[in-house]
Amino acid sequence: MTDSIWRRDEIESPCIKVCVIHPEARLCTGCLRSIDEITTWSRMSAEERRAIMTALPTRAGLLRQRRGGRAGRLERG
Numbered sequence: 001m002t003d004s005i006w007r008r009d010e011i012e013s014p015c016i017k018v019c020v021i022h023p024e025a026r027l028c029t030g031c032l033r034s035i036d037e038i039t040t041w042s043r044m045s046a047e048e049r050r051a052i053m054t055a056l057p058t059r060a061g062l063l064r065q066r067r068g069g070r071a072g073r074l075e076r077g
Contacts, residue, residue, distance in 0.1 A: 011046060011050055011053060013031070013041060014031040014032070014033065014053060014056060015030065015031045015038075016030045016031060017030065018030030021035065022063050025062040025063055027062060027063065029063055031056070032056045032060060032063070033052065037052055
């Protein structure tokens with residue numbers, strides 16, 4: 001049996017197994033996808049996946065700003 005039987009011409013998932021949702025940006029800090037994108041990934045068309053993959057690099061800046069730890073939470077609270 002060869003592996004070619006199991007290969008699929010789909011866009012791979014950007015998941016890097018660092019699954020933590022940023023509390024303000026609501027994006028995974030590992031792959032930068034939203035919860036909805038993560039849960040529907042396997043049912044998306046190749047075009048939908050490609051569009052998300054193209055957008056992911058632009059999302060990185062949304063997570064770079066420090067939240068301020070405990071002091072930041074106290075200020076917001």
